[in-house]
Structures are given as C-alpha cells and as structure tokens.
Amino acid sequence: MNNSPFVLQPASVRSVMVRVLAALLPGVAAYVHFFGASILIQLGLASATALGTEALVLFLRRKPVWLFVSDGSALVTAWLIALTFPPIGPWWLIVVGTAFAIVIVKHLYGGLGQNPFNPAMAAFCLMIVAYPLLMSQWPAGAADFATQMRLIFGNRELDGLTMATPLDALRTALHGNARTTVEAVTGSGPVFGYLGGKGWEWIALGYLAGGLWLLQQRLITWHLPTAFLAGLGLCAGLAHLANPGLYASPLFHLFSGGTLLGAFFIVTDPVSGATTPRGKLIFGAAIGLLTWVIRTFGAYPDGIAFAVMLMNIGVPLIDMYTQPPVFGHKIRNKGKGGHP
Amino acid sequence: MxxxxxxxxxxxxxxxxxxxxxxxxxxxxxxxxxxxxxxxxxxxxxxxxxxxxxxxxxxxxxxxxxxxxxxxxxxxxxxxxxxxxxxxxxxxxxxxxxxxxxxxxxxxxxxxxxxxxxxxxxxxxxxxxxxxxxxxxxxxxxxxxxxxxxxxxxxxxxxxxxxxxxxxxxxxxxxxxxxxxxxxxxxxxxxxxxxxxxxxxxxxxxxxxxxxxxxxxxxxxxxxxxxxxxxxxxxxxxxxxxxxxxxxxxxxxxxxxxxxxxxxxxxxxxxxxxxxxxxxxxxxxxxxxxxxxxxxxxxxTVAGNVERPGNYEVLFGTPMDYVVARAGPKPDTDRFIMGGPMMGYAMPSRQVPVVKATNCILVGSPALFPPPAPEMPCIRCGECAKACPADLQPFEMYWHSRAKSFGKAQEYHLFDCIECGCCTYVCPSHIPLVDYFRFAKSEIWAREREKDSADAARDRYEFRQHREEREKEERAARLAAKAAATKARIGIDPSAGGADTDDQALIAAAIRRTQSATTDLPPAGESGT
Known part of the structure; x- marks a missing residue:
C-alpha cells in the first residue's frame, strides 16, 4: 500500500457475516427443540444452493470465486431464507427460492453490496406469490425426523402434520367469522402460546438474544430494530386499544411470525436498507407500520417481506433527505460565533 | 480547574x-x-x-x-x-x-x-x-x-x-x-x-x-x-x-x-x-x-522498524537516511513514511531531506505495515460514517468518487474531508476510501484549473479578435485618407460636383482591399496579446 493509512483495524466482511450467522444460532436451537431437525435440513439445502449458485455466477462473471464465496454473505441470505420458509416445505421450494435470491436479486444487480432489494425477502415474496399453499403449511409441533424427511424429499401426505401459523390462524378465524374475537381464537387453538405462537415465542426470544448480542458487538445500531418494533407495536397497540376483540395485542404481534428475526436480522440488512440515523428510524418505522397493515388486512400469513421490499424502493429517497449535518454546519453553530 | x-x-x-x-x-x-x-x-x-x-x-x-x-x-x-x-x-x-x-x-x-x-x-x-x-x-x-x-x-x-x-x-x-x-x-x-x-x-x-x-x-x-x-x-x-x-x-x-x-x-x-x-x-x-x-x-520522531526509536533535533535539509541511521533501521525496512501511519506519506527515496513538515520518519517494513487484504465491494455497513470525525457519509462520497460523478461527491461535502484515514481504518471491505477522496479532490482541482485556463484562452482570443477588428478599421481609415490626399494632389477639386461620389468609391475600394488582405492572412498564434 502506497498511501495512508498504513494500518487497518482487523475487520472484514467475513467476520461481520460470521458473527451474524452466530447470532442466529440461539433461534435455530429453539427451532430444533420445538419443531424438530427438519430446519437443519432446510438450512443445509439453502446453504448448499446459495454457495453453489454464488460460485457459478461469480465464475460466469469472471470474478474471484473463492474471495466472494468465502465472504459469508451468501450463507447469511441462505439462513434467512431457511428460517422464513416453512421447515417442512418440499426441497425444491427452498432451492428455487435461494437460487432466485442469489442469481437474480443479488448478482443480476451487481453482486455483493449492489442489490437494492433484500435477497431473502425477495425470495420469500416470489415463492409466496407463486406457491401460496406450500408456503402456508407449517408443522404442527415436532414430528419425528423420518416423517419430516418424507415431507421434504418425498411423499407429501400432510394429514394432521401441518397447520397454519398463529398469525395465519388468527387472521383466517377473524376473517371467516364476524362474531369471534381475538381472545376466543388465541385462547382456544393449539397453536397459541403465552406471548405469541406456541414454540414460536421461544424461537423469537432466541432471535432477540442474538440480536442483542449483535447490538453489543456494534454490528447493528439500535435505530432499525427499535423503530421497526415501535412502528409495529404502536399500530398494533392503538388498534388493540380501540377494539381488543378485533385486533391482536402488540405483544402477540411482537412475538409472532418473523417479527424479532426481522427486527434484528432482516430490517438491519445494510445493503438494501437506509443508512443515515434518521433514515433508519423512518425506514424501520415504516416497515413496522406496513407489516401491521399487511398482517391485519392482507391475504398473506406474514407481512414483513412485502413491507421490507416496499421500503427498499424508498431507500435512496430516504437517505437523500436525511443526510446528517456535517461538522461545522450544524444549525446550533450558526450565528453563535465564539459561543459553544 | x-x-x-x-x-x-x-x-x-x-x-x-x-x-x-x-x-x-x-x-x-x-x-x-x-x-x-x-x-x-x-x-x-x-x-x-x-x-x-x-x-x-x-x-x-x-x-x-x-x-x-x-x-x-x-x-x-x-x-x-x-x-x-x-x-x-x-x-x-x-x-x-x-x-x-x-x-x-x-x-x-x-x-x-x-x-x-x-x-x-x-x-x-x-x-x-x-x-x-x-x-x-x-x-x-x-x-x-x-x-x-x-x-x-x-x-x-x-x-x-x-x-x-x-x-x-x-x-x-x-x-x-x-x-x-x-x-x-x-x-x-x-x-x-x-x-x-x-x-x-x-x-x-x-x-x-x-x-x-x-x-x-x-x-x-x-x-x-x-x-x-x-x-x-x-x-x-x-x-x-x-x-x-x-x-x-x-x-x-x-x-x-x-x-x-x-x-x-x-x-x-x-x-x-x-x-x-x-x-x-x-x-x-x-x-x-x-x-x-x-x-x-x-x-x-524516528520510530517503527528501528532498533532504537527516539526523538532527534534535526536541521532542515538533513537527509532522512542520515537521521534514521542513528536509530538503527532493521534489515527488512522497505520504506520511509513521513508523518504517522494514519496520515503520513511514503517517501519516494530515503535520501529526501527533513523539512519543516517532517514531524516523524516512520520506518516501515512489510511485517509492520502489511499490505491490506483485497478490496471488497462496499456493503454500506456505515462503519465509515460512524468513524468520521467530520460527520460525513464516506460511503456515499466513495460511491460518487468511484463513478467520477464529482458534482455529487461535492454535494456530500467531499471538501470537508480532512483525510484523517478513520474511514479506511475501520472499513471491513478494506476499501482505501481516503485514496478515492484524494483522487476526487485532485480531479476537481484539475478540472477547475483547466476551466480557468480555458476561460483565459477565450478572453485572449476575444481580445485578439477585437484588436484585429480595430486595426483593420484604422488601416482602412488611413488608406482612405491617403487616397483622398492623392486625389487632391492630382487636381480633382474636392468641392466640384460628383467628386464626393468619386471620393466615396475610392474609399470603399480601399476598405475592400484592406479587408481582403487581412482575411487572406494566415491565422495568428495565441501569443498575439
């Protein structure tokens, strides 16, 4: 190196990505505990697909294959896809989704750092639009491993093995029956737990633990998770206050679906998200608002993916209008020469 | 206190x-x-x-x-x-x-x-x-x-x-x-x-x-x-x-x-x-x-890859290797850096003199200052913005500097950058951000100089045009006066009828002659001013 600085902090894209993967482990552990080992199969399928397609596209683009395959970014995308897709979906569902994320959403836009959309969320949106039924079949508790393998790789006889997610179940029940209430639904169904869905609430706590560790590691800032959770919680809270029979409580929203995974691992994707402090607050809060709207009034089991994609579009605009003041150009400095 | x-x-x-x-x-x-x-x-x-x-x-x-x-x-x-x-x-x-x-x-x-x-x-x-x-x-x-x-x-x-x-x-x-x-x-x-x-x-x-x-x-x-x-x-x-x-x-x-x-x-x-x-x-x-x-x-200060780091009072003009020799440079020394590791410059030769700006001769070696890992794409993680003491958004400036859209880089306050190197220091993608900013600044300065010299050239050209026009008119007037004088000498009474038109025709002819003469001239160089 001919120019200063001649010393660099020991940091790398790989170390960032590896720490993000490590932060997902508590959530994964809870997942395995409550819903069996099938999620590990899905994680393996997604990882293999991501690394394979990444290497292939890098080769075709004449880029240094090992340098980029080993940066860990494809693995993060793969794991997020696996953790948002149903764990007993057929093998090709996650393979197609992951390949789409890596080849189309990431590399056709220029590869690492260039994609305007969150690859994992784009894959989720594609597959839920294309295969709404398959994407809505979630396990009813931890089936034995052989059954899970059969569901993923072979005969998909689903009787009694799947059910809708808590969010889906609640929405369907409320939509179908004008007289029922949130309390009646969540108090009775087998999918509902203390805070959100049975089992899911523990997985969510696992993600929360990992996310707090990411904060402690200073890999993410507080702005995005806080704004997102506040946006979602506030909408849910106001609606719940207005009509508790029709609208689920904020706690239910925060511990259901992908809320906490989204707050710390998806909304915080730096490449496709807002980057300025104020921009992060706007971006996160808007995703929270849209998530609640889509969950409550939409037709899909969760709204985070669509909300993230919608707000990804707005990122350049948000960043442009939220540039922080530069040193010496802050308003408090103006016309006050000589006074601090 | x-x-x-x-x-x-x-x-x-x-x-x-x-x-x-x-x-x-x-x-x-x-x-x-x-x-x-x-x-x-x-x-x-x-x-x-x-x-x-x-x-x-x-x-x-x-x-x-x-x-x-x-x-x-x-x-x-x-x-x-x-x-x-x-x-x-x-x-x-x-x-x-x-x-x-x-x-x-x-x-x-x-x-x-x-x-x-x-x-x-x-x-x-x-x-x-x-x-x-x-x-x-x-x-x-x-x-x-x-x-x-x-x-x-x-x-x-x-x-x-x-x-x-x-x-x-x-x-x-x-x-x-x-x-x-x-x-x-x-x-x-x-x-x-x-x-x-x-x-x-x-x-x-x-x-x-x-x-x-x-x-x-x-x-x-x-x-x-x-x-x-x-x-x-x-x-x-x-x-x-x-x-x-x-x-x-x-x-x-x-x-x-x-x-x-x-x-x-x-x-x-x-x-x-x-x-x-x-x-x-x-x-x-x-x-x-x-x-x-x-x-x-x-x-x-002589420090880095030397046996006895220390401080010396050095006369301006003393060759750097003469100073460093006192501190005992180690054999794998590969360069002298003037200044510190964050903002210093690698010297083109070890004999360059100590000058008023030389606060430190930092003796480098591949082990002390290893070459950075390969540059990766920016992932917009924002570490550079967090580290910037001028409150800039280095990754945005990098994006525009790299694309050579210098106007946009300036909109992101490129010239507020003090080149302290903090952004490069923290970048997980090992992007030499400060190099991009130095490049963008020098390009902008070069363009401004170019524009200034183009403006000056245009001014010179316009002044020459103006001067040639003026000289043309002066010459025409001179010739016309001469023609009138000649006519007067050969006995045409200027007051006689018809003389005016004759006179004017002569003057017009003289102007035509001089004009065609000047336009036939080869274009003069710009040194005419």
Missing part, C-alpha cells in the same frame, strides 16, 4: 506505539556531510533563492525570501558553502523535484547575528512580517505560515475585548508512533508556555488552552508545573488533558473538544473567536521573538 470538555463524533483508537520512542531524551545529530534545503517548505508561494553556488553562508542566514505574504522565508541551517542551487527530489509522495539550496557544512556552525525582537513595542504587522521572515510555519504537519494566523481578525464575535476568546495550543499529538511534541513539552515546557503567553498577547486572547491527550501524563505534568511557575502571569493558561481518540489532534477536533466550537470547512477560526497552534510552532515563535533565531530545525 475541571473544565467541561466536548466530544467530537467518530474517531478511532488505533494502537498508539508511543512508549518506545519516549525513553530517551531528545538527541542532537552531528552535522551531516550535506544539507539539501528545499525552498518550498510551506503552504503558499515558493521563496526566491538569494544565494549562488560557491557562496559562503552563515547559520541562520536568509537563503530564500518569502514570495508574497502567503509564504515563509528559508534559512541556512548551518554555516558552510553553497554547493548548488538545483532541483532535487522533494519530501513528497509524488517524487517530484523542487528547487533546493545544497550546502556543504564547514563544521563551524557559525551563527549570523541574532537579536531579540522588541515585539511588545512594535506594531502587529511588523511582528508578523518578522515571523514570516523567520520562516515560522505550522509544525504540526500542515506548514501553514503562522504569521497569517496571528492576526486577531475582525470577526472575533462574542468577544468583549475585540480579541480572541480562546487560543488553543495543540499538544494532543494523536497520531500513533509520533512523540516529538510529547518530548518537547516534557523538556521545553517553560519556553512553550512563554511563547503561548506572547501569542496570547499578540492575539488579545482571553484564555489559553493547552490540549494534551491523556496518554501523555508526563507532558501534562511538565506543562502544569511550568504553568505553576508562571504564577500570576500564567493565570490565563489552562493545561487540559483530553481523551485519547484519534484524530483529537486535528485542529478542528481539538477546538471542538476544548471549546465546543465547530469551525466549518473553509472558514477562519478567528471568526469564531478561536485560533489553534501546535506546541512546536509555539516554541519556534518563542525562539524567533525572544532570541531572534529563525526556524532552522525541528524535533523529529
């Missing part, structure tokens, strides 16, 4: 590597066999050489006179014979040459006559001229002529006396490895504070704040002791230990930490009631005024 301090955003904490070069006192070097003194050692105009080859000079003799007011004089660092006045490679990363006075020392080290300056009884302008002619420039690395900063300034707003509110003395020395200010404060605290007191009087400062990073407790103690010895006269002086965080020694950052004032880019700090000088500069001003000695040497 607890003072409220202010924080600046960003900054980094690289390993400081300072202790190894502070074990021994500042050493002086024997005279080198040859001194190569560049005439251009400061911001501003290049001083004119005042000596010829073969001439004998005394130590402290003026050899280069300041070129205009934004410039500073150059002196012979020792007595001896001028061997040559010629271009030599300068202490700059570019490897370009500059006019230097080469002196073979005679070993006498004989001074010119030095007289203390009665600065208290002289008008301010005269004191400032004396400092310019003593060659005083900022020794923190920026080498800005100090006399220009010693004007109280019209805009000391908020000040009751029309003077300066805060005179900041910069002993922060935040760059890793560098300890020259630290050692000078330990050894010359009295002179530094005496100099600061003089400057405080020149500027009419209400208070004098000496900022020292708290990783230099010995320097803080020495300066506090010196301040105590000043007694009553030291009342306005405060020695303040500031938190160690690079770049706390940046003038704007230190002003912010000590006073809370943020001086925007491109504005004078005196307009905000504050001015900042490096401790080495303050010492040099003291020498110049109290002893009448011009700036001939400075303290230089």
């Amino acid at each position: 607890l003072r409220r301090l202010f924080a600046f955003n960003g900054g980094v904490k690289p390993p400081t590597h300072k202790s190894s070069s502070t074990r021994a006192a500042i050493a002086t070097l024997p005279l080198p066999p040859e001194l190569v003194i560049p005439l251009h050692q400061s911001i501003g105009g290049t001083p004119r050489p005042l000596v010829r080859a073969g001439q004998h000079v005394l130590k402290g003799q003026l050899i280069g006179a300041a070129d205009g007011n934004i410039s500073a004089a150059i002196h012979a660092s020792t007595s001896g014979r001028v061997v040559a006045v010629e271009a030599r490679v300068m202490a700059h990363a570019s490897g370009l040459s500059t006019l230097c006075v080469v002196i073979a020392p005679d070993g006498e080290d004989a001074w010119v006559e030095c007289r203390p300056v009665p600065w208290r009884s002289l008008p301010g302008d005269q004191v400032r001229d004396l400092l310019r002619d003593a060659g005083i420039v900022g020794l923190g690395g920026a080498v800005f002529p100090s006399h220009l900063k010693l004007k109280p300034g019209p805009g000391s707003r908020g000040s009751s006396k029309g003077g300066l509110r805060h005179l900041v003395i910069n002993g922060a020395e935040c760059e890793p490895f560098i300890t020259c200010d630290d050692m000078q404060m330990r050894e010359q605290a009295n002179a530094i504070l005496a100099g600061a007191t003089i400057m405080g009087e020149l500027l009419g400062a209400e208070e004098i704040l000496v900022g020292i990073e708290d990783n230099k407790p010995e320097a803080v103690a020495a300066m506090q002791a010196a301040s105590g010895r000043l007694g009553e006269r030291g009342g306005r002086i405060q020695i303040v230990a500031v938190p160690t965080r690079y770049p706390a020694g940046g003038a704007k950052q230190l002003i912010r930490v000590l006073t809370g004032i943020e001086v925007p880019h491109g504005e004078r700090s005196t307009d905000y009631g504050v001015q900042c000088f490096n401790t080495g500069t303050v010492f040099a001003i003291h020498e110049a005024l109290e002893k009448g000695r011009p700036l001939l040497s400075r303290i230089v």
